[in-house]
Amino acid sequence: MKQHWYKILSVILIVYTLIYGFLVSVPRLDILNETIRNLFYHVPIWFAMIFMMSVSVYYAVVSLFKNSKDHFKLSYNAASVGLFFAVPGILTGSLWAKFTWQTWWTFQDPKLNGVAIGILIYLAYFILVSSIDNDDTKSRIASVYNIFAFVMLNVFIMILPRLTDSLHPGNGGNPAFSKYDLDSNMRLVFYPAVIGWVLFSCWILNIFNRTSNLKLNNDEN
Numbered sequence: 001m002k003q004h005w006y007k008i009l010s011v012i013l014i015v016y017t018l019i020y021g022f023l024v025s026v027p028r029l030d031i032l033n034e035t036i037r038n039l040f041y042h043v044p045i046w047f048a049m050i051f052m053m054s055v056s057v058y059y060a061v062v063s064l065f066k067n068s069k070d071h072f073k074l075s076y077n078a079a080s081v082g083l084f085f086a087v088p089g090i091l092t093g094s095l096w097a098k099f100t101w102q103t104w105w106t107f108q109d110p111k112l113n114g115v116a117i118g119i120l121i122y123l124a125y126f127i128l129v130s131s132i133d134n135d136d137t138k139s140r141i142a143s144v145y146n147i148f149a150f151v152m153l154n155v156f157i158m159i160l161p162r163l164t165d166s167l168h169p170g171n172g173g174n175p176a177f178s179k180y181d182l183d184s185n186m187r188l189v190f191y192p193a194v195i196g197w198v199l200f201s202c203w204i205l206n207i208f209n210r211t212s213n214l215k216l217n218n219d220e221n
Contacts, residue, residue, distance in 0.1 A: 006199045013196025017041075017189050024185050035099045039186065042092040044193040048201040049089055052082035053122075053150055055205070060146035063139055072139040075146060076129060077208040079122060081201055086119050114156030121149045 021040035059075035062068065093112070094104045107113060125145055132138040 007203045010196050010199035010203055013192045014200060017044075017193040017196060021189050021193070024189055026186060035096055036186075038092060038096045040189045040193050042089065042096055044190070044197040045085055045089045045092060047194045048197040049082045049085040051198050052078050052085065052201050052205065053153060056082060057146055057150040060143040060150075063143045067136075067139070069135060069139055072143060073212055074209065075143065077212060078205055079125060079146065081205045081208055083119070083122055083126075084204065085197075085201060086115075086122075090115065090119075109161075111157055111161040114160055118149075118153035118156045121152055125149050 017040050021037055026034070026036050056075045056078035059071045059078060063071040063075055093115075097106065097112075098104050105112060125142065128145055129138060129142045132141060
């Protein structure tokens with residue numbers, strides 16, 4: 001049971017935020033209205049994605065220094081989980097955009113474009129891994145590319161949107177949610193949601209690691 005505490009906690013927190021997120025009172029803001037509740041789901045999922053990409057690049061660096069295939073496998077699996085969370089992140093963001101910006105996607109927002117480019121960069125990472133047969137060469141080249149991909153992802157979604165005009169809160173001169181409307185009621189949902197989805201991403205990573213180990217054992221036998 002001690003090994004599964006974070007799994008149980010992640011389920012409890014996610015269920016709590018899924019239910020209470022629709023019941024808690026939220027600020028009545030122009031344009032956003034009730035869609036502000038998506039803050040409880042869209043943003044924490046992105047937190048989980050960024051966390052997994054951070055785990056991936058950490059193990060990529062360790063893999064380079066130690067020339068460790070095991071660490072490369074962890075890095076690859078973490079990137080896979082990160083990409084997995086990018087899908088609901090985009091879908092919830094697109095749904096939010098439809099009700100606030102009147103479109104599923106707009107190329108006028110640098111953060112949206114940055115997310116799309118960042119995901120394409122990581123898709124290229126998986127193509128690169130699958131195209132190299134030699135394990136040692138694959139580990140070195142893919143780990144270096146992973147570091148590049150992580151840096152570019154942060155540039156496209158964290159830095160550039162803050163330097164240019166952006167529709168997203170906290171970017172391009174727009175105030176962040178916490179500065180004007182993330183009240184105490186919303187914090188009671190938002191922060192548990194972030195913790196819950198991050199822990200859930202760790203659970204998914206654990207499943208990916210166990211699956212890859214089983215596949216490796218079957219191949220050796």
